[in-house]
């Protein structure tokens with residue numbers, strides 16, 4: 350298990366947006382867990398950047414720090430250790446001179462430990478603020494470590510990477526002025542989920558499925574992320590983003606690529622990304638004249654009230670039917686869909702196999718990303734006894750049962766560990782991000798023109814009905 354990951358080299362982790370939602374819900378609990386499991390180097394320091402005047406105790410009082418623990422209980426010794434490592438820094442992030450003193454602080458930490466450390470800048474902030482911060486970091490030399498070729502300066506950033514194709518390209522271009530691609534870690538926390546990592550292992554380590562993984566045997570593939578929660582107070586963020594950008598452009602297209610890509614030539618991060626981006630380039634952007642037929646959008650019924658905007662056109666549900674234009678997948682629809690305010694949390698990939706004349710049922714291979722992570726295969730079996738009746742049954746692999754695990758590392762722990770050790774495998778490259786914007790851009794364009802076609806659905810329901818023509822089981 351990755352809990353036994355090698356101890357990391359010393360690092361200074363600077364978190365922009367330490368009082369934000371993500372830092373409180375995910376990053377700080379992940380850091381606590383890493384400290385508790387003694388994975389961070391003793392000399393690692395964490396600087397939380399905030400605009401306000403918050404004390405450490407005030408910040409920690411607003412956080413459920415130990416949610417990742419099995420019993421949910423904090424170990425007081427580990428909390429003290431985390432507090433010792435963490436310092437808050439009040440900073441006006443749009444003021445150039447503030448970066449001079451940030452640099453001085455980093456140098457002083459390294460001087461006191463007499464070591465050149467990896468520097469990690471974690472941007473847990475909205476995209477419009479990221480861009481100036483990246484430029485300031487670059488202009489003030491924070492894109493370099495304290496000694497040439499010793500340790501590294503790295504940028505970790507959270508989606509959304511831009512707002513559309515054009516703004517994403519601008520962000521990438523601006524970032525490239527100061528940070529090389531191998532210094533940039535674009536987080537997609539889905540890639541760090543254990544079940545998502547298992548997609549490739551499952552596909553390429555089980556030869557029985559390899560001859561079946563194509564249009565001859567597969568009817569369609571569905572990647573879905575249904576959420577019970579609504580927008581949870583993130584009004585400003587969500588009003589600008591909507592479901593298509595929030596989940597499909599980012600997480601679900603990455604997952605789809607892992608399901609459909611060819612086996613990488615080598616077992617390396619570069620080779621994996623090459624294979625993934627090749628596949629993404631083969632996903633057809635939905636043509637404008639097919640947006641109506643190949644997409645569905647919806648909004649849950651209490652949304653307008655929640656965001657206090659009776660005219661909001663923002664979708665809380667989005668579904669696309671995509672095609673991949675290569676030999677393996679010609680003619681196989683890929684359905685990607687997501688929604689908030691639905692009846693249950695359920696993130697799944699369903700590989701629906703074709704029936705035959707003699708066996709007129711679909712076998713379905715399902716990857717359960719959450720909850721109850723696992724993989725199941727639906728089969729038909731004879732009912733025991735004198736009858737010859739056939740009935741459905743499941744072969745079911747469950748992480749919980751098989752590994753009886755103390756749990757696996759949370760996605761954010763994995764993200765932090767991999768960024769400190771410089772492993773890009775579970776991060777999105779700029780080419781991948783641009784490909785996924787290319788795929789969704791025509792839909793964004795069409796949807797922005799008019800709100801007709803935005804289906805209202807009741808909170809707690811299954812969401813809007815998908816078109817009959819999609820033939821989803």
Ligand code: BG6
Pocket residue numbers: 574576595596696
């Ligand atoms: C985030 C989205 O990226 O993923 C959220 O911004 C969403 O809106 C979340 O709720 C879902 O993540 P998970 O891991 O709960 O499926």
